[in-house]
Amino acid sequence: MDMSQYLDLFIDESKDHLQTINERLLELEKSPDDVAIVNEIFRAAHTLKGMSATMGFEDLANLTHQMENVLDGLRNHRFSVTPELLDVIFEAVDHLEAMIVSIAEGGDGKRDVSETVSRLRQIERGETPEGPTGGGAPSSEHAYGEFEYHVLQQAQEQGFSVYEIRVRLRQDCLLKAARVYMVFERLNEAGEIVKSTPSVDLLEEEQFDQEFLVTVVSKVPADELQKQLMSISEVEQVEIAAATVGERTEAAGEKAAPEPLGVAAAEQAAAQAEAEAPEKTPAKQAAKTIRVNIERLDRLMNLFEELVVDRGRLEQISRDLNHAELTETVERMSRISSDLQTIILNMRMVPVETVFNRFPRMVRQLARDLGKKVRLEVIGAETELDRTVIDEIGDPLVHLIRNALDHGIEAPDVRMAHGKPEEGLVQLRAYHSGNHVFIEIEDDGAGISREKVLQKAIKRGIVSPEAAAQLTDQQIYGLIFAPGFSTAEQVSDISGRGVGLDVVKSTIESLGGAVTVDSEPGKGSLFSIQLPLTLSIISVLLVQIAEETYAIPLSSIIETALVKKEEIFSTHNQPVIDFRGKIVPLVRLKEVFDVPRASDDGEAVAAVIVRKGEKLAALAVDSFIGQQEVVLKSLGNYLSSVFAISGATILGDGRVALIIDCNALVK
Amino acid sequence: MARVLVVDDAAFMRMMIKDILTKNGHEVVAEAADGRQAVEKYKETRPDIVTMDITMPEMDGIAALKEIKKIDSNAKVIMCSAMGQQAMVIDAIQAGAKDFVVKPFQADRVIEAINKTIG
Numbered sequence: 005m006d007m008s009q010y011l012d013l014f015i016d017e018s019k020d021h022l023q024t025i026n027e028r029l030l031e032l033e034k035s036p037d038d039v040a041i042v043n044e045i046f047r048a049a050h051t052l053k054g055m056s057a058t059m060g061f062e063d064l065a066n067l068t069h070q071m072e073n074v075l076d077g078l079r080n081h082r083f084s085v086t087p088e089l090l091d092v093i094f095e096a097v098d099h100l101e102a103m104i105v106s107i108a109e110g111g112d113g114k115r116d117v118s119e120t121v122s123r124l125r126q127i128e129r130g131e132t133p134e135g136p137t138g139g140g141a142p143s144s145e146h147a148y149g150e151f152e153y154h155v156l157q158q159a160q161e162q163g164f165s166v167y168e169i170r171v172r173l174r175q176d177c178l179l180k181a182a183r184v185y186m187v188f189e190r191l192n193e194a195g196e197i198v199k200s201t202p203s204v205d206l207l208e209e210e211q212f213d214q215e216f217l218v219t220v221v222s223k224v225p226a227d228e229l230q231k232q233l234m235s236i237s238e239v240e241q242v243e244i245a246a247a248t249v250g251e252r253t254e255a256a257g258e259k260a261a262p263e264p265l266g267v268a269a270a271e272q273a274a275a276q277a278e279a280e281a282p283e284k285t286p287a288k289q290a291a292k293t294i295r296v297n298i299e300r301l302d303r304l305m306n307l308f309e310e311l312v313v314d315r316g317r318l319e320q321i322s323r324d325l326n327h328a329e330l331t332e333t334v335e336r337m338s339r340i341s342s343d344l345q346t347i348i349l350n351m352r353m354v355p356v357e358t359v360f361n362r363f364p365r366m367v368r369q370l371a372r373d374l375g376k377k378v379r380l381e382v383i384g385a386e387t388e389l390d391r392t393v394i395d396e397i398g399d400p401l402v403h404l405i406r407n408a409l410d411h412g413i414e415a416p417d418v419r420m421a422h423g424k425p426e427e428g429l430v431q432l433r434a435y436h437s438g439n440h441v442f443i444e445i446e447d448d449g450a451g452i453s454r455e456k457v458l459q460k461a462i463k464r465g466i467v468s469p470e471a472a473a474q475l476t477d478q479q480i481y482g483l484i485f486a487p488g489f490s491t492a493e494q495v496s497d498i499s500g501r502g503v504g505l506d507v508v509k510s511t512i513e514s515l516g517g518a519v520t521v522d523s524e525p526g527k528g529s530l531f532s533i534q535l536p537l538t539l540s541i542i543s544v545l546l547v548q549i550a551e552e553t554y555a556i557p558l559s560s561i562i563e564t565a566l567v568k569k570e571e572i573f574s575t576h577n578q579p580v581i582d583f584r585g586k587i588v589p590l591v592r593l594k595e596v597f598d599v600p601r602a603s604d605d606g607e608a609v610a611a612v613i614v615r616k617g618e619k620l621a622a623l624a625v626d627s628f629i630g631q632q633e634v635v636l637k638s639l640g641n642y643l644s645s646v647f648a649i650s651g652a653t654i655l656g657d658g659r660v661a662l663i664i665d666c667n668a669l670v671k
Numbered sequence: 672m673a674r675v676l677v678v679d680d681a682a683f684m685r686m687m688i689k690d691i692l693t694k695n696g697h698e699v700v701a702e703a704a705d706g707r708q709a710v711e712k713y714k715e716t717r718p719d720i721v722t723m724d725i726t727m728p729e730m731d732g733i734a735a736l737k738e739i740k741k742i743d744s745n746a747k748v749i750m751c752s753a754m755g756q757q758a759m760v761i762d763a764i765q766a767g768a769k770d771f772v773v774k775p776f777q778a779d780r781v782i783e784a785i786n787k788t789i790g
Contacts, residue, residue, distance in 0.1 A: 178773040182757050182764065235790065237771075
């Protein structure tokens with residue numbers, strides 16, 4: 005069957021389930037006795053197993069299957085939650101994630117997971133009591149609900165035997181559901197089926213590998229039953245374990261004695277009832293959402309922009325005609341379309357949660373690797389950002405958090421010695437402010453050593469000793485973002501993989517954002533990232549060159565100035581100006597863009613000082629119009645590489661203004 | 672050794688099954704190309720086992736199975752199904768088919784089904 009059409013949905017859903025597993029595992033670590041959490045993880049893993057088996061991703065299905073066995077053991081209190089056990093499960097989840105990513109990228113989702121699988125098996129076996137018949141397979145894989153339990157007990161009292169039957173079909177068995185049907189039919193002739201794992205529904209949908217487990221009450225002897233089942237074609241193996249239903253209260257203790265049926269403590273009853281009827285427990289936040297391809301939203305946005313152009317024209321016409329009714333209608337339309345614009349922009353917004361939610365896992369793992377104790381607090385995860393920004397912001401944040409853990413938070417003994425609590429605190433905050441979103445990472449660690457930063461910066465030639473003396477604390481801390489800077493005494497595995505903080509800075513700046521750092525030695529550091537709400541709307545300075553209007557992104561502008569004609573010098577045939585003691589090249593935009601009917605320079609030249617990194621340039625224009633928020637539109641495929649133009653925008657009056665790419669003009 | 676009635680509308684498939692069966696010591700006592708013929712031949716020859724294709728003209732395999740069951744409630748019928756006919760296979764088993772094999776046939780599967788059904 006061609007499954008490719010389901011692939012997108014499969015990937016999306018799998019990611020959701022993995023996320024659930026990750027989150028719940030972390031919760032489980034905090035409250036190891038909560039069976040409800042285990043159940044939730046179990047369900048997610050189970051669904052994942054079914055989906056991946058259906059899609060034919062064997063490795064994925066095998067691994068989830070093993071994981072499920074261990075989780076089932078947790079659920080039945082066969083073993084308890086330990087950090088070591090969680091490590092193995094987390095490792096399995098990592099593998100699963102990698103496989104899903106591989107599948108999403110067009111790979112085959114294959115991966116060598118044998119080590120993890122065998123460790124999961126170890127856990128499963130190491131603490132699993134042998135089944136009463138010694139039949140090899142753990143017979144207590146079934147968790148019985150209260151109702152099933154009573155049925156079993158009654159049947160036993162009436163002289164029926166309780167069998168747990170594990171049926172394995174041949175690997176190349178076709179039409180598995182029909183085989184299952186035959187098995188069930190045979191069993192129903194011999195007795196009554198009380199429970200099956202996976203459930204009958206799943207078996208009917210062929211959502212199982214080769215094996216399934218049924219509990220049957222019957223008066224037929226086990227060997228006779230086995231013979232009957234083996235007589236069905238393509239049944240490879242039948243293991244029958246006779247089981248007795250123990251007293252329910254008997255196993256109420258925490259360390260249950262080998263419990264033949266896995267019918268364990270009474271405290272489990274509630275959880276099992278839940279497992280019995282998973283449909284009855286709806287997801288906690290059942291937000292009504294639909295998945296929409298982001299391309300569609302982009303198209304919607306573009307179409308809307310077309311509408312804005314027409315709106316501009318209409319407004320112009322209505323002003324010219326001065327017709328009362330027309331004016332009224334156009335004004336109304338304008339109001340509605342601006343509401344519409346807000347909604348469309350909002351649709352592209354995604355909570356930062358989608359990035360943040362992987363950090364608790366990461367911090368836990370890192371803290372364990374580094375032998376530190378760290379608590380991560382996440383505040384404002386619901387803050388929304390444009391999808392495009394969200395996609396890019398993950399890596400820089402990972403880097404900063406790693407830094408905070410590796411260089412910021414001290415080892416527990418050092419912290420104790422400094423009179424700080426043993427456990428370090430890393431706070432991840434996100435909040436709105438004006439047209440920006442701020443993301444802050446604060447730790448209560450050692451802080452940044454001003455002296456060390458200065459020394460290193462001077463040694464690496466990033467600043468001169470003279471210039472260093474003039475710098476404020478803030479500026480000195482800012483030096484750690486300079487290319488080629490690394491404060492780590494030792495290059496550890498966690499941070500300092502050759503990718504410096506300068507990459508963080510440049511990524512954030514490419515998003516139109518900024519990053520700053522503040523620190524107090526001994527108290528901790530604060531990294532603050534400022535991001536624009538959305539990439540498609542940017543703040544620009546509109547400037548006039550002859551009859552044409554151009555837009556310069558505010559993020560690149562340092563300041564504007566009027567330069568007198570006599571202050572323009574020339575070196576190597578290149579006009580330059582003296583800008584606060586620096587020689588800055590003057591770029592005449594009318595020459596660069598070949599603007600027709602351009603006037604000559606007057607007495608003074610209006611200049612916009614822009615920067616790219618540390619380099620500056622002055623852009624000469626005719627006049628400044630003002631600051632405005634505009635919608636960035638691409639020039640389309642046939643105008644993809646116009647020199648120094650990054651896009652265009654449609655102004656309120658419907659005219660087009662080209663947006664200048666300052667990076668291309670600064671050499 | 673079993674006496675078998677082979678029912679399939681494709682002569683090619685009948686030949687294949689016949690080959691598999693005779694090579695393994697079974698005897699094909701009759702062949703039928705549709706359900707109606709199958710019922711007639713069953714009455715005539717009273718075979719030990721019938722291999723029954725599901726999709727056939729005139730009368731399909733399941734209807735033929737039911738007819739044969741009316742004549743002989745102990746009749747042993749093995750269904751021959753294609754992939755994706757799961758629901759029909761289950762219908763057939765409910766109607767009393769003993770087993771099924773899935774096309775394309777593998778000799779050992781066919782033999783396994785025959786042996787398990789007569790055994």
